[in-house]
Structures are given as structure tokens and as C-alpha cells.
Amino acid sequence: MQPLKFLVVDDATFIRDMLKKQLRDAFPGAAIVDVPNAMRAQVALKSERFDLVLCDWEMPEMSGEEFLRWLRAHPQHRELPFIMVSSRGERDFVMKAVQAGVNDYIGKPFKPEILIAKVSRALSRAGHDVAAARHASGGGGLTQGIAGASVAVLTGKAESKPAAPARRSSNVKGQAEIAFAGHTSTCVISDITLQRLSGIMRREERLPAILEPVVVSIITGEAEAREVARLNGYVHALQAGENRIDANVLKLVIRFVDDDPTKLELLSHYISSL
Numbered sequence: 001m002q003p004l005k006f007l008v009v010d011d012a013t014f015i016r017d018m019l020k021k022q023l024r025d026a027f028p029g030a031a032i033v034d035v036p037n038a039m040r041a042q043v044a045l046k047s048e049r050f051d052l053v054l055c056d057w058e059m060p061e062m063s064g065e066e067f068l069r070w071l072r073a074h075p076q077h078r079e080l081p082f083i084m085v086s087s088r089g090e091r092d093f094v095m096k097a098v099q100a101g102v103n104d105y106i107g108k109p110f111k112p113e114i115l116i117a118k119v120s121r122a123l124s125r126a127g128h129d130v131a132a133a134r135h136a137s138g139g140g141g142l143t144q145g146i147a148g149a150s151v152a153v154l155t156g157k158a159e160s161k162p163a164a165p166a167r168r169s170s171n172v173k174g175q176a177e178i179a180f181a182g183h184t185s186t187c188v189i190s191d192i193t194l195q196r197l198s199g200i201m202r203r204e205e206r207l208p209a210i211l212e213p214v215v216v217s218i219i220t221g222e223a224e225a226r227e228v229a230r231l232n233g234y235v236h237a238l239q240a241g242e243n244r245i246d247a248n249v250l251k252l253v254i255r256f257v258d259d260d261p262t263k264l265e266l267l268s269h270y271i272s273s274l
Contacts, residue, residue: 005032012232026119050080055084064097086107109215176217180214
């Protein structure tokens with residue numbers, strides 16, 4: 001039996017590293033190719049065989065929807081399992097993706113077990129013996145975290161592009177919605193740049209974990225032209241907001257990992273309006 005082969009497409013290096021790690025944990029014998037945009041994915045598909053594609057939906061230059069429509073227009077790729085990975089979960093948005101030909105949807109952030117369950121289901125529907133593939137490769141166990149992520153990502157440095165210039169505003173007043181895997185919290189923003197957000201949130205039963213993936217939603221613009229900037233990131237730092245063991249307030253720092261000009265422009269507009 002041929003080893004499984006996955007194609008991972010996302011403009012955020014951190015997300016690609018996380019997906020690769022979780023796929024390798026479940027399918028250690030699989031081959032994984034990751035690319036930062038849809039154009040590179042098109043090149044890979046012209047020269048290599050893949051069993052499943054995991055693709056971001058909001059990417060610069062060519063969106064996930066445009067890439068999928070290109071894929072489905074080619075007979076050799078019409079049945080290739082395609083899973084959309086996105087921070088957008090509105091019903092109309094998901095329905096549009098279904099009409100374009102996605103096989104499944106995974107919302108960011110996600111739990112490893114949900115990712116692997118949906119990948120396994122898509123592979124099974126495509127005729128792959130998933131149980132045999134995981135047994136043959138020694139897989140079956142899932143581990144949390146992203147130990148395989150690159151040092152460049154974890155230190156907030158881009159792989160090949162210089163970091164966007166920081167624009168700082170002190171004493172910021174504003175709120176952000178932070179989506180963790182399984183729940184959402186409201187955060188009071190104390191400082192924000194194009195690279196990170198510092199804020200305060202109420203302590204909940206489940207504490208965030210360092211390096212845990214998140215999606216940060218910030219409302220930008222005036223009332224009549226409001227937009228929501230959804231930014232992928234991870235928990236970079238976490239500490240008690242009070243000098244006591246049962247502190248009810250947490251201070252946290254979220255590092256953004258997106259390299260999407262549209263998202264960065266929305267964030268820049270928000271910062272400049274403060």
C-alpha cells in the first residue's frame with residue numbers, strides 16, 4: 001500500500017507547522033508537502049500525486065475558493081478530497097464553500113482529534129483504508145502542542161519576508177474576541193501592534209496554554225462600515241493578573257501569524273483609529 005500524501009496550503013507558517021505535526025502524529029508514514037499559497041499548490045499538483053488537500057480559505061493573491069474551483073475544473077483532481085480550514089464559520093460562508101466543492105470544513109482554532117477525525121473520514125470516503133494506513137505506519141496516537149514548529153515561527157520572525165513595521169498605541173481601550181479550541185473569551189486590549197496583542201481576560205475553568213492556537217476577532221471601522229478583522233495567532237505569554245494563586249484575571253500576549261495584506265490593512269486601520 002502506498003503511503004498517504006497530504007498537501008497543506010496556508011499563508012501562515014505557524015498554521016502549516018501545526019497541521020504537519022498533527023498529521024504526522026496520526027499518520028507517521030505519510031508524506032506531507034506544505035506551501036504558502038495557492039499558486040505554489042497548483043505547481044505541486046501538476047507534478048505530484050496527493051490523497052488529500054488541507055487548505056486555508058482566506059489567502060492573498062488567490063483565495064481558497066479560487067484554488068478549489070481551479071482544482072475541480074481539472075478532471076484528474078475532481079475527486080481529490082479537499083478540506084477547508086478557516087476562521088470563518090458563518091453559514092452563508094460555509095455554504096458557498098460547499099457549492100465550490102469542499103469535502104469538509106474545519107474551523108480555526110481546532111482540536112487535534114477533530115482534525116484527524118475529519119481527515120480520516122474524507123480519506124475513507126475516497127476509498128482509503130485509514131485503519132490499515134495508521135496501523136502500517138505505527139500511528140494512532142495524538143499529541144497536543146506544536147513541538148515541530150520552526151524556531152522562526154515561535155520567535156515571531158517571518159521565514160523569508162521582513163516583519164511588518166510595528167505601529168504601537170499605548171493605553172489602548174478596546175475589546176477583542178479570542179476563540180480557543182472549544183470556547184471563546186472576551187479580552188480587554190491593553191496594547192496592540194501588527195505583530196501582537198497584549199490584553200487582560202477573566203480566568204475561566206480551562207486555562208489557555210502557551211503556544212495554543214487562537215483566532216482573534218477585532219471590530220474595525222465606524223458603525224456604518226464596520227468590519228471584523230480575524231487574525232490567526234497563538235498564546236505567546238500568560239501570567240496571573242493579580243499577586244495571588246486564585247487570581248481571577250489573566251494577562252496574556254497573542255502573537256499574530258498571518259501574512260495576509262488584507263487582514264494586516266484592517267488591523268492597521270484599527271490601530272490608527274485609537
